[in-house]
Amino acid sequence: MAEPSAKRRLEELGSEAEAAVVAAGAVSELEDVRVRYLGRRAELTATLRSIRDLPAEERGAVGKAANAVRMRLEEMIAARGAALEAAELEHRLEQDRLDVTLPGDPPFSTGHLHLVSAIRRELEDVFVGLGFAVLEGPEVEYEYYNFTALNHPPSHPARLPQDTFYLSDRVLLRTHTSPMQVRAMEAGEPPIYVVVPGRVYRPDTPDATHVPMFHQLEGLAIDEDITLADLRGVLLEFARAVFGASREVRLRPGYFPFTEPSVEVDVSCFVCDGTGAAGSERCPTCKGEAWIEILGAGMVDPNVLGYVADSGYDPERVQGFAFGMGIERIAMLKYGIPDLRMLWENDVRLLEQFGA
Amino acid sequence: MRVPVAWLRSYCDPGLSASQIADVLTMSGIKVERLHRVGVGDPAAFVVGRVLEAERHPNADRLSVCRVDDGGEQPRTIVCGAPNVAGGQMVAVARPGAVMPDGTHLGEPKLRGVRSSGMILAEDELGVGEDHTGILVLEDDGLAPGTPLAEALPIADEVIEIEITPNRPDAMGVYGVARDVHAVTGTPLVEDPTAPDPEPAGADRAEEHAHVEIADPEICLRFTARVFEDVKVGPSPAWLKQRLMAAGQRPISNVVDITNYVMLISAQPLHAFDLDQVRGSRIVVRRAHEGEALTTLDGVERRLSSEVALVCDAEGPSGIAGVMGGQVSEVSAKTTRVLMEAATWVGPNIMRTSRGLGLRTEASARFEKGLHPELAMAGQRLATRLMIDLCGARLVPGTLDAYPKPVGRRRVGLRLGRIGALVGEAVPEDEVHTVLERLGFEVAHGGTGQLEAVVPPSRDGDVQREADLIEEVARIHGLDRLPATLPARRRAVGRMGPAQRLRRRLEDALRDRGASEVVAYSFTSPSALERLGVDPAEALAIRNPLSEEGSVMRPLLLPGLLEALGHNAAHGRPGLALFESAHVYAAVTGDEEGDGSDPVRAAEEAPAGARPARESHHLAALLTEAVPPTWRAQARVADFYAAKGLVEALLVIAGIEWRIEPGARPFLHPGRAATVRGAADGRELGWIGELHPLVERAWEVPPAAAFELDADAIAELAPARGHDGYRDLTSFPAVVQDVAVVVDEDLSAARVEAAVRAGAGELLRSIRIFDLYRGEQLGAGRKSLALRLEFRAPDRTLTDAEVAERRSEIEGALAEIGGGLRA
Numbered sequence A: 001m002a003e004p005s006a007k008r009r010l011e012e013l014g015s016e017a018e019a020a021v022v023a024a025g026a027v028s029e030l031e032d033v034r035v036r037y038l039g040r041r042a043e044l045t046a047t048l049r050s051i052r053d054l055p056a057e058e059r060g061a062v063g064k065a066a067n068a069v070r071m072r073l074e075e076m077i078a079a080r081g082a083a084l085e086a087a088e089l090e091h092r093l094e095q096d097r098l099d100v101t102l103p104g105d106p107p108f109s110t111g112h113l114h115l116v117s118a119i120r121r122e123l124e125d126v127f128v129g130l131g132f133a134v135l136e137g138p139e140v141e142y143e144y145y146n147f148t149a150l151n152h153p154p155s156h157p158a159r160l161p162q163d164t165f166y167l168s169d170r171v172l173l174r175t176h177t178s179p180m181q182v183r184a185m186e187a188g189e190p191p192i193y194v195v196v197p198g199r200v201y202r203p204d205t206p207d208a209t210h211v212p213m214f215h216q217l218e219g220l221a222i223d224e225d226i227t228l229a230d231l232r233g234v235l236l237e238f239a240r241a242v243f244g245a246s247r248e249v250r251l252r253p254g255y256f257p258f259t260e261p262s263v264e265v266d267v268s269c270f271v272c273d274g275t276g277a278a279g280s281e282r283c284p285t286c287k288g289e290a291w292i293e294i295l296g297a298g299m300v301d302p303n304v305l306g307y308v309a310d311s312g313y314d315p316e317r318v319q320g321f322a323f324g325m326g327i328e329r330i331a332m333l334k335y336g337i338p339d340l341r342m343l344w345e346n347d348v349r350l351l352e353q354f355g356a
Numbered sequence B: 001m002r003v004p005v006a007w008l009r010s011y012c013d014p015g016l017s018a019s020q021i022a023d024v025l026t027m028s029g030i031k032v033e034r035l036h037r038v039g040v041g042d043p044a045a046f047v048v049g050r051v052l053e054a055e056r057h058p059n060a061d062r063l064s065v066c067r068v069d070d071g072g073e074q075p076r077t078i079v080c081g082a083p084n085v086a087g088g089q090m091v092a093v094a095r096p097g098a099v100m101p102d103g104t105h106l107g108e109p110k111l112r113g114v115r116s117s118g119m120i121l122a123e124d125e126l127g128v129g130e131d132h133t134g135i136l137v138l139e140d141d142g143l144a145p146g147t148p149l150a151e152a153l154p155i156a157d158e159v160i161e162i163e164i165t166p167n168r169p170d171a172m173g174v175y176g177v178a179r180d181v182h183a184v185t186g187t188p189l190v191e192d193p194t195a196p197d198p199e200p201a202g203a204d205r206a207e208e209h210a211h212v213e214i215a216d217p218e219i220c221l222r223f224t225a226r227v228f229e230d231v232k233v234g235p236s237p238a239w240l241k242q243r244l245m246a247a248g249q250r251p252i253s254n255v256v257d258i259t260n261y262v263m264l265i266s267a268q269p270l271h272a273f274d275l276d277q278v279r280g281s282r283i284v285v286r287r288a289h290e291g292e293a294l295t296t297l298d299g300v301e302r303r304l305s306s307e308v309a310l311v312c313d314a315e316g317p318s319g320i321a322g323v324m325g326g327q328v329s330e331v332s333a334k335t336t337r338v339l340m341e342a343a344t345w346v347g348p349n350i351m352r353t354s355r356g357l358g359l360r361t362e363a364s365a366r367f368e369k370g371l372h373p374e375l376a377m378a379g380q381r382l383a384t385r386l387m388i389d390l391c392g393a394r395l396v397p398g399t400l401d402a403y404p405k406p407v408g409r410r411r412v413g414l415r416l417g418r419i420g421a422l423v424g425e426a427v428p429e430d431e432v433h434t435v436l437e438r439l440g441f442e443v444a445h446g447g448t449g450q451l452e453a454v455v456p457p458s459r460d461g462d463v464q465r466e467a468d469l470i471e472e473v474a475r476i477h478g479l480d481r482l483p484a485t486l487p488a489r490r491r492a493v494g495r496m497g498p499a500q501r502l503r504r505r506l507e508d509a510l511r512d513r514g515a516s517e518v519v520a521y522s523f524t525s526p527s528a529l530e531r532l533g534v535d536p537a538e539a540l541a542i543r544n545p546l547s548e549e550g551s552v553m554r555p556l557l558l559p560g561l562l563e564a565l566g567h568n569a570a571h572g573r574p575g576l577a578l579f580e581s582a583h584v585y586a587a588v589t590g591d592e593e594g595d596g597s598d599p600v601r602a603a604e605e606a607p608a609g610a611r612p613a614r615e616s617h618h619l620a621a622l623l624t625e626a627v628p629p630t631w632r633a634q635a636r637v638a639d640f641y642a643a644k645g646l647v648e649a650l651l652v653i654a655g656i657e658w659r660i661e662p663g664a665r666p667f668l669h670p671g672r673a674a675t676v677r678g679a680a681d682g683r684e685l686g687w688i689g690e691l692h693p694l695v696e697r698a699w700e701v702p703p704a705a706a707f708e709l710d711a712d713a714i715a716e717l718a719p720a721r722g723h724d725g726y727r728d729l730t731s732f733p734a735v736v737q738d739v740a741v742v743v744d745e746d747l748s749a750a751r752v753e754a755a756v757r758a759g760a761g762e763l764l765r766s767i768r769i770f771d772l773y774r775g776e777q778l779g780a781g782r783k784s785l786a787l788r789l790e791f792r793a794p795d796r797t798l799t800d801a802e803v804a805e806r807r808s809e810i811e812g813a814l815a816e817i818g819g820g821l822r823a
Ligand SMILES: [Zn+2]
Pocket: A269, A270, A271, A272, A273, A274, A275, A276, A277, A283, A284, A285, A286, A287, A288, A289, A290
């Protein structure tokens, strides 16, 4: 009577194992269950292995029953295993939760370019787009390039030590970027389209609107047929690029020794949109004028071209315009910097506001 | 300069508001600074009054109760607090309801029990002056009570304040300003008030009364003088005082006021002498003797240099030419004979004198711009009329006129086609004629498409060439009418140069690694350099610095960075990374052009492109913090390796080969300082190091590491981008080997690396030191460096045998320097 007892034993084994599977609370426990009931030394495994020892007529029934138990157990273990794994992953993910509001790593952003550098680059890029090359020049300069070749007569007051830093009788710190007009023309034939950014110096006692060192950007365009109207067009593009697409520019007569005609260039106020008004008050930026003086310019004086005639600048054959603007002035206007001296103080609380 | 609008309108009245006139001037070349409204609201409530009597207020010691005749049927009762009020005075009266200059409305208040029905005014209450010590007492020169005050005082006017550019001395006279208004608007301009010349009287000659002489024609182009007799000195009439005050001048006496008035109309300054006080009746113009002294009209004794031009009489100086008269021979109430001077001085000389003395006057401001000698006689003519009309004077026949080199009128040609070619828009020929004629030019045809213009004396300094005439036409035609066009740009291409692009890239790299850019002054102090151990004598010195603080040009960027660090550390931000990108300066060295005596290159007039000093663009950084503290890691202070890491990053970006070797600098920790060199030619590219402790102390900054690189030199070495072609680094795998090398402590990493490279041969692609270990197992004075080596062959996969062979070669090379591979 081996058959009934074997079958009964299999059933017992099956329900015992099923209970164990259900009771397993972790993947590792479930593995223990699997080894215990389905492993090589498990009773069920032994039973299956011993089937061939049974009489032939019993083999079929017992084998079938044993296989059924095994398959069922395997299915249950797989299902239970998947559920346990999912639960365990769920638990681990929950454990891994971070405070996503803590600072990132590294917890600081990048550094900053100085505001003046940032604006200088912006201007350079605008003029490169308009077809100008970018040149730089010496800051320690000859009086010849700074004044003489720019048509300043020997008695011109700007030459006095009250207005110019001197290193020797003939050598000074350039008072504007304009000497590069002459150097650029000496160095290459027309046509020439250049802008020259750089530091310039004047012995002004520092106050809110004066510092002894500041930055300018010079422009020079010489060709056979450059006109004052071209100057207006170029500066209009500049004004719109820097101050906004709806800006207009206005040319007024002015005076500079090295341009004739000379013009002062105003841009329509970008704060009040050229109305002069801020609500019922005067616009504080343009002081109600609707226009802001932004730079000086003009047609290059024939006398200046005369100094570089040997390099191909015959004033009867070529002509052109020049302009010069103060980069700090743009900084003050555009970003509301109240005091020029702050720019060279290099306080990081100011530096970190710009140029990221 | 202040231009009273009412005065301006008396010459040319275009029927525009003051602000419209200001716009006309601004757009035609005379820049308007401000438009003032001076004085009271509605002038009708202000009248001339006579104080009939003034009695002490019954309830207040300091107040007076006045009865004032203001032209009404009954006198008014006015309570007045001024100490100087007295019966009989002609005064300025505001009737109740008047709007004062400050906007308040005058009522009829009770003052200590007495109702005040109006107000007696002080200068400042009328907005015609600053005086508030007492009421304004008017000159009793025929004014009747009830006369509108506006006829006696400039109580309500508009004043256009203009800024005069050096080329427009003509605009320093109201008539010159009116001429621009005329040119733009076409409104008629009255005849030039300086044109008519009154007849003299008498049979004597000016030469019999006085003598003038220019001893130095270098300083005086012309000296004219007229003699007036029977001069009655007294106050000027109200209309003249009003104009002077509106223009910002204080009335003094009729004779002095005439000189100022003529100047304010014509821009030609004049000076009046009491001829009886002119010693020897002789005027000589000469230079001052060095150190000569003179007391000017303002009561200040001034020491003069030999450049100063003097007006002298027979016994000594009586005034500084073109700047200010002296107290000798000043016109006084007793004066009856006047010598009226109108001279032409040399602009640059007057400017130097005025600057040198720190004495800028109405006269010097005009002379320094350069006046034409013809204007002197224009001034004399107008002054003569006023001397006769206002002072009852007799003009003695003849003008004393020292005029060594008479100057004619300038003639300038203009090709009409050039106007359009230069400004971009053609101006019709008849408009060109009209504009120039309105500006006072005489215009004649000068052949086909050309004209010739005779320049008026008042514009002689500014208009000398064709381009100048074109400017005149363009500014009146209207610059703002020009179209906006763009140049054709033949052959010109806009771009930045390779050095500029590289510099931006390097600056960006520092910025993106957390450093912030500073901009510091290019000059520093000698003591700052001394605190760095740098000899200030080698720096370029400024002859006229604003202060010692900025007296030498910096030879390195470090001082500016230290100052910025000091500033921020003092303001609670010690943890920083700062950089600057700017020029440094040095004298040209011996082998360069230049003479030894001058720290900067000496040059002839045209330097032909030479540069007077050695300037290079540097890039420097100063760091106190390599990694800021975070919530899960400690801060890391910046040390040598932090600075070196940045330098290496920059050099990789530049694409150049370099080497770094020990290199001391006086301001760096001697054991933590290095020089950066180009690998190819050994050229010095800069330095890296930690600050010397003594420098930290001297500058009061926290410990910091720094570097400074020569961006120009790096740009020269940097290869053009895209220079190398493609290399195949993927077809065959690399073999990575880690080795630990044990060597003596003082053997540098560079030596170890060199030995490893020598042994590894060409198959070694890269080498990286990833650990440094010291420990007892190694023995005293030994260290272990861990290196990761990457081997690769371009054409095959390396075999284990090949790599093993390299490893044994490396072992051999290391043995030669006393090192070995650790198992
Ligand atoms: Zn505005």
